[in-house]
Amino acid sequence: MTTTRNAEAAGAVRPVELRAVTRRYAVGGQTVTALDGVTTGFDAGTMTAVMGPSGSGKSTLLHCAAGIDRPTAGQVLIGGTALDGLDEHALTLLRRERMGFVFQAFNLVSALTAAQNVELPLRLAGRGPAPDEVSAALHRVGLADRAGHRPSQLSGGQQQRVAIARALISRPAVLFADEPTGALDTGASREVLRLLRELVDRNGQTVVMVTHAPAAAAHADRVVLLNDGRLVDELPGGDGAEAIARRMAALEAAS
Numbered sequence: 271m272t273t274t275r276n277a278e279a280a281g282a283v284r285p286v287e288l289r290a291v292t293r294r295y296a297v298g299g300q301t302v303t304a305l306d307g308v309t310t311g312f313d314a315g316t317m318t319a320v321m322g323p324s325g326s327g328k329s330t331l332l333h334c335a336a337g338i339d340r341p342t343a344g345q346v347l348i349g350g351t352a353l354d355g356l357d358e359h360a361l362t363l364l365r366r367e368r369m370g371f372v373f374q375a376f377n378l379v380s381a382l383t384a385a386q387n388v389e390l391p392l393r394l395a396g397r398g399p400a401p402d403e404v405s406a407a408l409h410r411v412g413l414a415d416r417a418g419h420r421p422s423q424l425s426g427g428q429q430q431r432v433a434i435a436r437a438l439i440s441r442p443a444v445l446f447a448d449e450p451t452g453a454l455d456t457g458a459s460r461e462v463l464r465l466l467r468e469l470v471d472r473n474g475q476t477v478v479m480v481t482h483a484p485a486a487a488a489h490a491d492r493v494v495l496l497n498d499g500r501l502v503d504e505l506p507g508g509d510g511a512e513a514i515a516r517r518m519a520a521l522e523a524a525s
């Protein structure tokens with residue numbers, strides 16, 4: 271695993287690679303093609319936003335890239351390891367060790383404190399946290415003083431930051447975020463996006479984020495656009511929210 275991480279750090283192996291990934295679902299005798307031959311990759315130490323109209327395949331792409339869902343055809347590689355060669359147990363281990371997840375609804379355990387939520391992945395992996403590991407993780411997301419608070423005692427933005435600390439505790443190669451600001455107001459969204467950006471810029475974290483919001487996508491290095499399960503366009507996040515919104519509007523008008 272260390273060799274893989276070193277290779278990734280040197281840029282030799284992309285943390286995530288999709289090769290002609292297709293995902294079809296059979297529903298009531300009909301087939302829905304959610305992803306249609308998507309080939310792309312996400313470079314180490316970059317933030318990518320995945321956008322597209324509703325039903326264009328964004329969540330399916332994220333789930334296939336993260337090994338939560340299996341492609342019907344094509345291949346996903348995480349740090350050079352092809353997921354289709356792994357059985358469920360190996361896939362679970364790889365997900366646990368190499369990937370972090372953040373969801374729109376935070377998904378914190380309500381009966382546990384912030385600190386207990388953050389250390390949960392380590393406990394599930396059968397090890398306790400090293401001294402200061404949890405407090406360092408909470409410090410990194412600006413919540414060192416909220417370790418003993420339960421989710422109900424935290425704002426939405428704070429809960430999402432706890433979720434980010436929890437996702438990072440196992441030092442994942444990739445952080446996947448599915449609408450991480452979808453349930454937050456503008457101010458809290460901005461804080462969470464600034465934090466994600468900081469993790470990329472300071473720690474070299476790789477982030478892949480699905481979002482509907484051009485203002486969120488503008489924090490990314492790269493915005494990839496999906497339509498009908500296909501990768502149809504991409505632009506730099508640096509082009510700004512307005513340019514991204516215009517491109518999205520054109521896509522929606524055409525579809």
Ligand SMILES: Nc1ncnc2c1ncn2[C@@H]1O[C@H](COP(=O)(O)OP(=O)(O)OP(=O)(O)O)[C@@H](O)[C@H]1O
Nearest residue numbers: 295297302303304323324325326327328329330331
């Ligand atoms: N488990 C499933 N079973 C059947 N069809 C599915 C399943 N998951 C997704 N789909 C279909 O695949 C297509 C893509 O869905 P997906 O959720 O990936 O889109 P999305 O771009 O994330 O949409 P939204 O922005 O509305 O969340 C849709 O037509 C959807 O109905």
